[in-house]
Amino acid sequence: MRSARSRFWTRLFDLGGVVACLAFAGSVIGDARARGFSAEEIDLRVDAAELDRGFRSGVEWFSIYSRDRKVGFIRNRRLRRDGELVIETQTRFVSAGRNTQLELEVRFDPRFELRRFDAELQSDELELHARGERRDATLHLEVTGLPTPLEADLPADAAPRINQSLRPLLMREDLEPGRRFRYELFDPMTMQTRSAQIEYLGREEIVIMGETQSAHHLRQVIAGEPLESWLNDLGEVLREELPGGLEARRESEAEAIWGLPDGPSASLPAPKDAAVEREEAR
Numbered sequence: 001m002r003s004a005r006s007r008f009w010t011r012l013f014d015l016g017g018v019v020a021c022l023a024f025a026g027s028v029i030g031d032a033r034a035r036g037f038s039a040e041e042i043d044l045r046v047d048a049a050e051l052d053r054g055f056r057s058g059v060e061w062f063s064i065y066s067r068d069r070k071v072g073f074i075r076n077r078r079l080r081r082d083g084e085l086v087i088e089t090q091t092r093f094v095s096a097g098r099n100t101q102l103e104l105e106v107r108f109d110p111r112f113e114l115r116r117f118d119a120e121l122q123s124d125e126l127e128l129h130a131r132g133e134r135r136d137a138t139l140h141l142e143v144t145g146l147p148t149p150l151e152a153d154l155p156a157d158a159a160p161r162i163n164q165s166l167r168p169l170l171m172r173e174d175l176e177p178g179r180r181f182r183y184e185l186f187d188p189m190t191m192q193t194r195s196a197q198i199e200y201l202g203r204e205e206i207v208i209m210g211e212t213q214s215a216h217h218l219r220q221v222i223a224g225e226p227l228e229s230w231l232n233d234l235g236e237v238l239r240e241e242l243p244g245g246l247e248a249r250r251e252s253e254a255e256a257i258w259g260l261p262d263g264p265s266a267s268l269p270a271p272k273d274a275a276v277e278r279e280e281a282r
Contacts, residue, residue: 061256062248073256112165117188167235177202197221
C-alpha cells in the first residue's frame with residue numbers, strides 16, 4: 001500500500017506535472033548584458049552581436065495548444081541581476097474548465113549552473129510552494145503545501161542542471177545531425193532527477209509568427225517520451241512538443257493571451273512597465 005506522501009505526489013503529478021514541464025519547456029536562458037533590460041518582446045531574428053554574446057535579455061510569449069485548441073500561454077522574462085542570470089516564467093493552463101498557474105524564478109551563475117529557484121503552483125485543488133538553493137555540495141530544498149512541510153538536503157556533487165540551461169549549452173557543441181547527448185536534469189517541482197537523452201536532427205525551416213525561420217531541430221526523450229523542439233541559434237525555443245500531446249509556439253503577446261476564458265487580467269499578474277523592469281535589472 002502506498003504511503004500518504006506517495007499518494008500526494010501522484011496527485012501532484014496529475015494536477016501540476018504537465019504545467020511544470022510546460023514552464024521548463026518554455027523557459028530559455030538569456031541576457032548577458034551588463035546593464036539594462038528592455039520590456040519589449042524580443043525579435044525572432046538574432047543579430048551578430050547577440051550571437052557573439054550567446055544570450056540576450058527580453059520578454060517572449062508562447063501559446064499552448066492541444067491540437068488546434070488553445071489551452072494556455074507562457075510569459076518568459078530574462079535578465080541579469082546581481083551577477084546572476086535570471087529567468088522569470090509565468091504559465092497559465094486551462095483543462096476541463098480547471099485553471100492551473102505556475103510562477104517560477106530560476107537563478108544561474110554565468111556558466112548556467114543552478115544557484116537557486118522559487119516556484120509556486122496554484123490550481124483549483126492545490127497550492128504548492130517550492131524553493132531550493134545550492135549550498136556547497138548539497139541542494140537545500142523546502143516545500144510547503146504538502147500535508148507535512150518538507151525540508152531536505154540532496155547531494156549535489158556535480159553542478160545541478162535543469163531544463164532551462166540545456167539549450168544554450170547545446171548551441172556551444174559541435175552539432176552534427178545524428179549526434180546524441182545525455183544529461184541528468186533536476187526538476188524543481190517534483191524534486192527528482194531524471195535522465196534526458198537529446199538527439200540533434202539538423203536544421204529545418206519552419207514558419208513562426210508569419211516568418212520562415214531556419215531552426216535547429218532536436219528530439220529529447222524524458223521518461224521514455226520523445227518530444228521534439230525547434231530552436232534558434234541562441235537556443236531560444238521557437239516551437240516545442242510538450243507532454244500530453246501539447247505544443248508551445250512562439251507568438252506575440254496579443255496572440256498568446258487571446259482566446260482564453262476570463263482574459264489576461266484573470267490569468268497572470270500584469271507585466272511591469274519598462275521603467276520598473278530596467279530599475280530591477282540594475
